[in-house]
Amino acid sequence: MVYSYYPGCTLKTKAKDLDMYARKSAEALGITLEEIPEWQCCGGVYPQAQDEIATKLSSVRTLNSAKEAGNDLVTVCSACHHVLKRVNDDMANNEYIRTRANNYMELEEPYAGETKVLHYLELLRDVVGFDELKKKVVNPLKGKKIAAYYGCLLLRPSGVMGLDDPEDPSIMEDFIKALGATPVVYPFRNECCGGYVTLQDQSLAQKKSNKVLGSAEAQGAEMVITACPLCMYNLKNNGTEHDLPVVYFTEILAEALGVK
């Protein structure tokens, strides 16, 4: 199985672990991730305005490269995934944006949202299957109580993201179970950590991050997993009142598969 892969800028720098463990685990699962050549940063946040065209183009280029390679596109970072998926939806369903973006791109064949964008977790659930994943686990994470942190960008807006039930998701809990650990459900798993606001009002990011960690701790979590480098930063650095370990989901995956 071959997929086009978009790592994103943060996975090449501060979040190298998220990327490295994703690649090692994919290999162990028989999946080939082909990095998109000459990809550009997606910008981190989805430009919501109708008339923001130029800011969507790097995503369109990535989506179109996958189309030309004839592959589905896999992402790991929640933010990249969010941006690519929403721009793809615009290219498929918003004629105003599609026409203008294509005018800039000058492609032989206009891009109209043909690429299927998959988060790595969806690859595990829908392609590999959690039952199969379970069979491949060599180091089950027995007895570990792990809280999944979804945050915002993986789930919302659910009409476009379509990853899971936005108010009662289960994909990460099922993932945790497949690795042999025990998932901890807590009310703030799909509430915001503060995101980029840490650069504008750090106290707000601290309040939000402490809320999330406090909520996970109160339900007995020993560890929190995330798919987002910014969630990771906020929970670790702005979650000042708690010291629960926070790790990337790909790290526990690699550990369970014996490729860490």
Add this chain to the structure above:
Amino acid sequence: MSSVNNEREEILRMSGVDPTKCMKCGKCSGTCPAFDAMEYHPHQFVSMVNKGNIEPLKQSNAIWQCLSCFACMERCPRDVKPAKLIEAVRLTVIREQGMNHLESENVPCMLDPELPQQAIVSAFRKYSK
């Protein structure tokens, strides 16, 4: 009057939001994680933009405090999408000459070595043109 109306139309066009769909249930504000940090709440953006009362929103700190978490969008029973309206107000501000909220010369002092690129890229997208 007409410039106020134009601004209202421009914001509605940019955001694609129809504020008249709002039934004033307050759920967007009830679920907003930045509630305590915003002097105008998401439901107020909806009603103030609808009335063309946009200047106070442009002057507000609320446009910088919104986290773009999309909770208000997801949970609105009428699919109004307040987050898109807030983004359109923020954009009308930063698109004006000299109105960037974040300047690159101010960033080095905020640069914590642990801060992921994503945070910096995102903040520039949200706060500057």
